[in-house]
Amino acid sequence: MNDLEIVIRAFQMEAQQKPNEKIFFGKIGYTFEEFAKLLNGLKHLPRNEKKLVQSHLDRALKMFRENENYRRHMMSLAGVPC
């Protein structure tokens, strides 16, 4: 798995644990379950949704690469050996 796939996998695992919690990007909100589904079909999303989700993923990916603690926890949740 590459870094992006690990981040997506970790978010999806988190969404499985807390499907009804919500994430808000300004006025737009998704349940974690809905957000995880969006991650599955990223390539097929309408542009505005794709932009929103991609921006969050870019930020998470940057954190994943720069923050050792975040990386270690995300890999553990995604079931990838550190």
Place this chain on the structure above:
Amino acid sequence: MLNYIIDRPLMDEATQYTFQWCKEIVDFLNNQGESILDLPNNNAVRENVEKGLKENPSALYIHYGHGDQDRLVGDDALPVVDLNNVDLLSGREVYTMACLSARVLGVTAYNKKCVAFWGYVEVVSFTTDALEEFKEALNYGFYLRFKGKGFKERVDETKAKMQEITNKLIADGKFMAASCMDSNMNALVCYDGGAPPPEACPVSRVIARLFGYRVLTTLRKIRDRLSLL
């Protein structure tokens, strides 16, 4: 004369949370005996905000709700402050918890001699599994004001607090919340004595300089609409 003008729209699900976060500030100010104009319950509309700002020219203005590059949005989804009445922010401190508004409105307010504009240059994001943590982070800079801190210190300490909270969220397994907190931390700015950074894009910089931010914002909106087609 009032010391604080506070508008906190309650118009959708997201603002149900920001409304409550701002209530903590309102309660704090009331306990401090400060004179405030609080505008909840459908009163956060342009007419009321303009009246409050005009009648209290040095009051600190607080907005907790939606925003865009060039506006802060009220209960009726219309701007309470935008580039047409940004002059009302001159000579006062502004503390906003709203998406994007520091990008153009904040810069324009600074250029119109606003004392300081506290806000965000990107979309503000949060998750419901960490509401207390987001409230603490987003209100933190305001409370530092009462500890005699300067604007730069307040920004630096607020970012440090956000980093501390991000680390706690990671340890708690709240990864979506952690990345939202990190994003908010990076988007936080305060324009006070130091000039806002110039536009990163050279084309935007030229347009802003030659035609002003109103034209730049309009062109950006047209570009965004075209990109959605």
